[in-house]
Amino acid sequence: MAEIPPExxxxxxxxxxxxxxxxxxxxxxxxxxxxxxxxxxxxVQESLAKAYYALGFSTELPPxxxxxxxxxxxxxxxxxxxxxxxxxxPVEGFEELAAAxxxxxxxxxRMALSTFVALPLLQRSSVILKDxxxxxxxEVADMTGSSVPAVKAALVRGRAALRNQPKQETVPWRDRPExxxxxxxxxxxxxxxxxxxxxxxxxxxxxxxxxxxxxxxxARFGKKQVSGYFGHYSRERVRLAVGTAEGRAVLGAxxxxxxxxxxxxxxxxxxHDHVSLIRDWRYVPYLxxxxxxxxxx
Numbered sequence: 001m002a003e004i005p006p007e008x009x010x011x012x013x014x015x016x017x018x019x020x021x022x023x024x025x026x027x028x029x030x031x032x033x034x035x036x037x038x039x040x041x042x043x044v045q046e047s048l049a050k051a052y053y054a055l056g057f058s059t060e061l062p063p064x065x066x067x068x069x070x071x072x073x074x075x076x077x078x079x080x081x082x083x084x085x086x087x088x089x090p091v092e093g094f095e096e097l098a099a100a101x102x103x104x105x106x107x108x109x110r111m112a113l114s115t116f117v118a119l120p121l122l123q124r125s126s127v128i129l130k131d132x133x134x135x136x137x138x139e140v141a142d143m144t145g146s147s148v149p150a151v152k153a154a155l156v157r158g159r160a161a162l163r164n165q166p167k168q169e170t171v172p173w174r175d176r177p178e179x180x181x182x183x184x185x186x187x188x189x190x191x192x193x194x195x196x197x198x199x200x201x202x203x204x205x206x207x208x209x210x211x212x213x214x215x216x217x218x219a220r221f222g223k224k225q226v227s228g229y230f231g232h233y234s235r236e237r238v239r240l241a242v243g244t245a246e247g248r249a250v251l252g253a254x255x256x257x258x259x260x261x262x263x264x265x266x267x268x269x270x271x272h273d274h275v276s277l278i279r280d281w282r283y284v285p286y287l288x289x290x291x292x293x294x295x296x297x
Contacts (some may be wrong), residue, residue, distance in 0.1 A: 015052050016216070022065050023048070024286045025133055026072050032128045033076045035117035037291040038246055038267075041215060041284055043079055049070040069135075070143045073125060080121065106151075111162070112288055118165055123158030126151045131159070179249035184242070186270050187249055191240045199234055203227040207274035217283040229278065240266070242296045252293055253282065262293060 019026075023044060030047070031040025051071050055061070116124050122144065129140045130151075140286055141151045179187070193201045203223075212220040212229055220226050239257035242249055245265060252262030269277035281287050 012052065013131060015055070016048075019048060019064070019068065020049075022068055023064075026068060027284075027286055028290075029069060029128050029133060030072050030076050030130065031113055031290050032116045033073075033124055034079055035111060035114045036246055037287055039079065040113075040290070041281070041287055043076050045074060045216065047075045050075065066135075066143060068141060069129070069133075073143055077121070112292075116163070119158050119161055120154075122150065122154045123161065125157040127153040127162070130155055178247070182196070183270050184249060186273065186275075187242050187251065187268060190228065190268060190275070191242055191251060194233070194240045195232070199230045202230055205275050207271060207276050210275055211277050213279045215279060215281045216285050226278065229280075241295060243293050245291050245293045250293070252295065262288065264288060265291065265293060 026044045026047065028039055030043040031037050032073065034043065036039055051068055056073075091116055113136075116128065117129065125144050126140050126146075129135045129143060130137060135143070136150050137151045137155070140146075141148045144151070146154075174245045190202070190205060193205070206226050208223050209221070210223055210226045212218075212226045214220075214229075220229065237255065237257055239254040240251045241254065241262075243252045243262070243265075244250065248267070251266040251268065253264050253266055254261075255263045264282045264287065266281070267277075267279040
């Protein structure tokens with residue numbers, strides 16, 4: 001595999017530093033829009049990749065925050081079109097609705113991500129952008145390609161629906177395969193080796209074509225490159241435990257080891273009894289603010 005030129009890496013690092021403070025807000029928007037902590041972060045990554053590419057053809061920097069939110073909004077819509085058919089809602093009478101009470105008595109930030117998915121798309125995006133992220137109705141209209149009266153009407157409808165809807169435990173439009181007993185056995189073995197700090201045996205578990213995704217930081221491919229991943233953990237005190245999140249088994253990473261809530265999570269895929277993919281979210285700690293992790297399962 002060809003090495004990435006140093007100048008490319010430096011430019012990427014400068015871009016990530018530029019968007020560092022905005023990224024958690026993008027994540028709050030995307031995770032609520034699609035109803036998933038993990039998918040929300042994937043959409044943020046894709047959105048930032050699009051933004052980085054687009055900047056290469058720009059002569060000046062656009063207003064960063066609304067520009068990135070607009071890219072994230074469109075990227076999330078592309079994702080939702082694959083799973084969610086509730087993308088259209090009637091707009092009759094929105095002038096009357098737009099004049100209705102706009103008070104916000106709900107604590108939307110603490111609502112479960114799946115709560116928002118029950119709303120049609122314009123209601124969902126308007127409520128999140130206005131009530132969670134604090135944009136004005138005019139800014140929301142610009143970001144979503146809608147009109148101010150339609151956004152205000154969507155806010156009234158969306159807030160009313162959130163007040164009245166029952167609590168949802170799952171995302172209704174998303175099917176996730178359960179972890180098989182065979183894979184669960186492999187996860188347990190991986191955790192046992194990790195907690196015993198048996199790095200050599202862990203390297204033996206890595207498949208020849210394994211991929212490593214250090215989310216928001218770096219990617220590696222091939223057993224030789226991925227095996228170096230354990231060097232970081234050999235210098236840190238981290239404890240792993242199997243748990244569940246969003247319908248699949250994941251590994252909670254506890255640091256300090258005596259904590260009862262993981263600092264971040266790691267997901268593994270297997271092929272032919274070897275690890276084929278490692279996704280490690282240690283560089284996006286805000287993910288744990290939204291992810292519903294349950295130990296065991």
